[in-house]
Amino acid sequence: MEETKTAVPAKFKDIVATIEAMSVLDLHELVKVLEEKFGVSAQAAVAAAPTGGAAAEAGEEKSAFTVELTGAGEQKIAVMKVVKEVLALGLKEAKDLVDGAPSVLKEAMKKEDAEDFKKKLEAAGAKVTLK
DSSP: OOOOOOOOOGGGHHHHHHHHTOOHHHHHHHHHHHHHHHTOOTTHHHHHSOOSOHHHHHHSOOOOEEEEEEEOOSOHHHHHHHHHHHHTOOHHHHHHHHHTOSEEEEEEEOHHHHHHHHHHHHHTTOEEEEO
16 A cells, blocks of 8 residues: 655645654644544544444454553653653653643553563552553
8 A cells, every 4th residue: 555645735845844853752742732622532533443343353352552640740850761661761751741640651562571560669659551
């Protein structure tokens, strides 16, 4: 299959250029702002996608997990260290993710890796959910 590129209209060129220059953390923050401002969810399209029926879901074990930090707890510094170590981030990026809780830390992780990450975060005092 050949991928076709959509031409960027002139009125959006500056916006697209700004978005292209953003870091992942800035993009994450922008998505959160847009979700709150317009009352939409970036995940709604994924959840609404056809899945093949409930019977197919019941027979299959989920293979990709999302690790979500729901709360940093009392030991924010310890949680930041775990996030920094596991995600190979800088200190500022790890701090921004922890301070921005609830936030998605990593998507599409293998079950074992996600559970290990969750255990490390919980040991540091964080509240975590796997989705």
